[in-house]
Amino acid sequence: MAKFNKKKNEMPAVNTASLPDIVFMLLFFFMVTTTMKDSDLKVKQVLPKASETKKLEQKKLVSYIYVGKIPGKKGDFIQLNDKLASTKEIKNFILDKRTKVTESELPRLTTSIKADVNTDVGTIYDIKKELREVDALKINYSAITTNRKK
């Protein structure tokens, strides 16, 4: 012990000056890699799994239609933006989206149908029928990407 005491140098405090830098780095990482949640989900969703998926790029060009069940209530519910809607409102929802993009982007508009695995095909079909009415023919069945089964 005596030997240690002789040396007289105390344990220096850990320099925390670089802590903000580290935290900022983390902050920037999260800011860059993440996207803002645009709407709160009112419907319960478990997305189907699929292997032949394509990533949806350019979120600006995608309209989302959420379909799912609400616990305690019967039937399937459709959510557009932040509120629950009926099938009839889909047309206006799509037309509204069209006013927000430039003309050259119009053909690239996609509708993503984010539907729960337990939704009835009939509900989805009604949505597709509405989409066909307004000529929004590019659709995407939202799914979680998995690897191909052998």
Add this chain to the structure above:
Amino acid sequence: MAKRDIPEINAGSMADIAFLLLIFFLVTTTMDIDAGIPRKLPPKQNDQKPPDIKKRNALIVNLNKKGEILVSGGGIEGDGKYLTVDQLKDEAKKFLDNGGGKGKNGNPCDYCEGKRLENSSVHPNRAVISIQSSRKTKHGVYVQVTNELVRAYNELREREAQKMYHESYESLKERAKKNPKNEALKKKLESVKERFPMLLSEAEPAKIE
């Protein structure tokens, strides 16, 4: 002039501020990338009759409300057979790749590797797969089935891409996307797609029990 020391600004709270921001972003953001199976809907119908398709050229995939899959037409004998999701892809490939006759422009399918059966599809550009389902079928099953059928097309295109250009279909697609002005590349991709055009129809739900 008295020399005054400028007091150092205490940067200790900087970390707290940054943490606060960090936590805000952590909470408000989502990490998931949206992906899905891209499909194209048929244009609005003006009471036109669907084209006549011979039985041998149409593979009908029926889904009932229990999620069972009945496949009929397209070289399958009798009233059809029940398949599991895992068997569906191979059945679809067998049907599309049959090449038992002449295609739209009168040419036989010289690249098909199927058995060239008399009762199955004549040519990939005439072979249609139709998904029919009951209104009560679960969306999950529907997506699974669609996925397997799309996969059948993708695997056949993959094979053709390897045969024609010794390159995988995926990388061909990737490259065409990155160089949208490269016409030669686009033509290559189209020629692969053209060999197995995706004729996948989603009929309206019928009352299948």
